[in-house]
Amino acid sequence: MxxxxxxxxxxxxxxxxxxxxxxxxxxxxxxxxxxxxxxxxxxxxxxxxxxxxxxxxxxxxxxxxxxxxxxxxxxxxxxxxxxxxxxxxxxxxxxxxxxxxxxxxxxxxxxxxxxxxxxxxxxxxxxxxxxxxxxxxxxxxxxxxxxxxxxxxxxxxxxxxxxxxxxxxxxxxxxxxxxxxxxxxxxxxxxxxxxxxxxxxxxxxxxxxxxxxxxxxxxxxxxxADKQSVSGIVTNIAFESSKVRIQVQLAETIIIVEQTPTALEWQIGETVKLNVDPEQFVRQSKS
Ligand SMILES: Nc1ncnc2c1ncn2[C@@H]1O[C@H](COP(=O)(O)OP(=O)(O)OP(=O)(O)O)[C@@H](O)[C@H]1O
Incomplete structure (x- = not known):
């Protein structure tokens, strides 16, 4: 070979x-x-x-x-x-x-x-x-x-x-x-x-x-296999210079997802599915 x-x-x-x-x-x-x-x-x-x-x-x-x-x-x-x-x-x-x-x-x-x-x-x-x-x-x-x-x-x-x-x-x-x-x-x-x-x-x-x-x-x-598909609600969308920070509320956790503006398809209040990979998201505890 x-x-x-x-x-x-x-x-x-x-x-x-x-x-x-x-x-x-x-x-x-x-x-x-x-x-x-x-x-x-x-x-x-x-x-x-x-x-x-x-x-x-x-x-x-x-x-x-x-x-x-x-x-x-x-x-x-x-x-x-x-x-x-x-x-x-x-x-x-x-x-x-x-x-x-x-x-x-x-x-x-x-x-x-x-x-x-x-x-x-x-x-x-x-x-x-x-x-x-x-x-x-x-x-x-x-x-x-x-x-x-x-x-x-x-x-x-x-x-x-x-x-x-x-x-x-x-x-x-x-x-x-x-x-x-x-x-x-x-x-x-x-x-x-x-x-x-x-x-x-x-x-x-x-x-x-x-x-x-x-x-x-x-x-x-x-x-x-570590990745999990979870549902959450978009609670905030903040535009920064080259990216968008999207806050998604899960049951007990708020997750911040970063995307580029051109990729943004979500709206506040929408239920979305996330494929959660711990290295891709900044986890924040619910305050
Ligand atoms: N000719 C050389 N002689 C001695 N050390 C070197 C030589 N070339 C590179 N190095 C050193 O070897 C290490 C590895 O360098 P290399 O550029 O291969 O890393 P890398 O994994 O590609 O890094 P990066 O992702 O930042 O590009 C570095 O510390 C670098 O300073």
């Missing part, structure tokens, strides 16, 4: 002091995995090692039959030869090029039919002639995703690509990511420090903390 094997050890300066990044995992080619962990735990470093942007003290990366890295044998393929696509939090698009030109520029051949296919799949046809400066953050990230996929990468690396976006846009883009993944089957690593974001697209989650890893598959099942 086509697999990716990754093993790397590297000394890092964590916030708490020096420590070792020590990661060893295998995944099936074509899978979508989440890489989850707190800030400074080693997620970006792991992606950089995969991409060939950082070299660990020791390690081995095998993608199907090809070694990208083998420190014992002094193999270390440069990034250009690793065939990875990358999307970061802030899409660095070429400002002087249109959306179409940005995607074409990344393609091996400007006339590759994949350019049009991706513009269409990412919902960018109507924006194809616009310059990045005229796009919203979500639209820019769509262009970045299309650009990363146009070269048919073997591995797609996504480093918190949607974390600067509002929740509604983020959810939309996560759905689009899932659709693109199902269509192309590109092996994808999605980094986030928000577990709920990752769990929207995959149950296969690698947790990394202070450079040490563990698989979270079972924990994610448990977390889902």
């Amino acid at each position: 086509p697999m990716i094997h990754f093993h790397a050890r590297m000394n890092l300066e964590f916030a708490s002091g020096p420590g070792l990044l020590d990661v060893d995992f295998s995944l099936k080619t074509g899978s979508l995995i989440g890489l989850y962990g707190p800030s400074g735990s080693g997620k970006t470093t792991l992606l950089r090692i995969l991409a060939g942007l950082t070299q660990p003290e020791s390690g081995r990366i095998r993608v199907n039959d090809r070694f990208w890295l083998d420190t014992e044998k002094h193999i270390n393929l440069p990034t250009q030869q690793r065939n990875v696509g990358m999307v970061f939090q802030d899409a660095a698009l070429f400002p002087n090029m249109s959306v179409r030109q940005n995607v074409e520029f990344a393609a091996e051949n400007r006339r590759d039919p994949r350019v049009n296919e991706l513009l269409e799949l990412a919902g960018l046809q109507n924006l194809a002639d616009r310059k990045p400066v005229t796009l919203s953050g979500g639209q820019r990230q769509r262009v970045a995703l299309a650009r990363a996929l146009v070269r048919r990468p073997q591995v797609l690396l996504l480093d918190e690509p949607f974390s600067a976006l509002d929740r509604v846009t983020r959810d939309q883009l996560l759905n689009e990511l899932l659709r693109l993944h199902r269509k192309f089957g590109t092996t994808t690593v999605l980094v986030s420090h928000q577990l709920d974001e990752i769990q929207q697209v995959t149950d296969t989650v690698l947790e990394i903390e202070q450079g040490k890893m563990q698989w979270l598959e079972n924990k994610s099942e448990n977390r889902r």
Whole structure:
């Protein structure tokens, strides 16, 4: 079965002091995995090692039959030869090029039919002639995703690509990511420090903390089971700059739910159902 094997050890300066990044995992080619962990735990470093942007003290990366890295044998393929696509939090698009030109520029051949296919799949046809400066953050990230996929990468690396976006846009883009993944089957690593974001697209989650890893598959099942559906009445809606704080009265508890203004569908006095996840809500006792 086509697999990716990754093993790397590297000394890092964590916030708490020096420590070792020590990661060893295998995944099936074509899978979508989440890489989850707190800030400074080693997620970006792991992606950089995969991409060939950082070299660990020791390690081995095998993608199907090809070694990208083998420190014992002094193999270390440069990034250009690793065939990875990358999307970061802030899409660095070429400002002087249109959306179409940005995607074409990344393609091996400007006339590759994949350019049009991706513009269409990412919902960018109507924006194809616009310059990045005229796009919203979500639209820019769509262009970045299309650009990363146009070269048919073997591995797609996504480093918190949607974390600067509002929740509604983020959810939309996560759905689009899932659709693109199902269509192309590109092996994808999605980094986030928000577990709920990752769990929207995959149950296969690698947790990394202070450079040490563990698989979270079972924990994610448990977390889902933890959620409870409860009914409550909306008792107050307060608009703040970029969000809405909605107060929902349950039997014994008042819960504050934060939403973006565009997602607001509730009215005061309405009975609503909440899927309660303790990490998503600020609980307040009834006074
Ligand atoms: N080349 C390096 N040498 C030594 N230490 C490093 C190196 N690169 C990063 N670090 C340190 O390793 C730790 C992990 O960094 P990394 O960027 O991988 O974390 P992260 O999990 O991606 O964090 P965030 O979610 O904030 O982006 C940090 O404390 C960082 O300062």
